[in-house]
């Protein structure tokens with residue numbers, strides 16, 4: 001399998017490393033590549049979308065001719081996608097007032113509404129261990145100017161919460177995480193993602 005990491009902005013190399021390590025650890029043959037061009041997107045079986053700045057990533061996806069093709073492949077071919085933090089915002093259908101103010105074009109693939117920078121200024125970044133549905137032990141979660149998932153509907157299922165707010169959700173072949181599973185060292189969420197491919 002070949003996993004693409006959207007490589008236009010944000011913590012791209014951390015994502016490539018985490019995916020490659022998860023493949024080794026869980027015995028999956030294949031590689032992880034950064035995706036910046038439509039030709040690269042055409043060669044991958046699944047995608048991760050890193051954290052960074054969602055408005056910037058969105059604009060670059062449009063500019064580089066990747067945006068519509070990501071939506072098409074996710075919709076028509078059920079291509080698995082995992083979005084973390086900014087990537088989670090882009091997967092949502094509604095990014096609230098901040099999404100509107102910045103006119104951020106969302107991929108709109110998951111039935112969820114998010115609140116950008118939901119954990120406020122003083123708490124811009126923090127780490128905590130959370131229970132995640134389907135995992136027998138807690139997962140160490142790194143939050144960096146993180147969004148919260150305010151609500152889900154349709155087929156989108158919440159899998160973890162921090163202080164009442166949803167921070168991990170899954171909808172079929174799509175996973176959105178408000179935190180950064182690529183940074184904590186624990187690759188069990190990546191494992192679940194690779195199982196979708």
Ligand code: GLN
Pocket residue numbers: 050051052053054055084085086087089116117144145146147
């Ligand atoms: N706050 C950023 C945004 O709104 C996301 C932060 C992150 O990805 N670490 O796009």
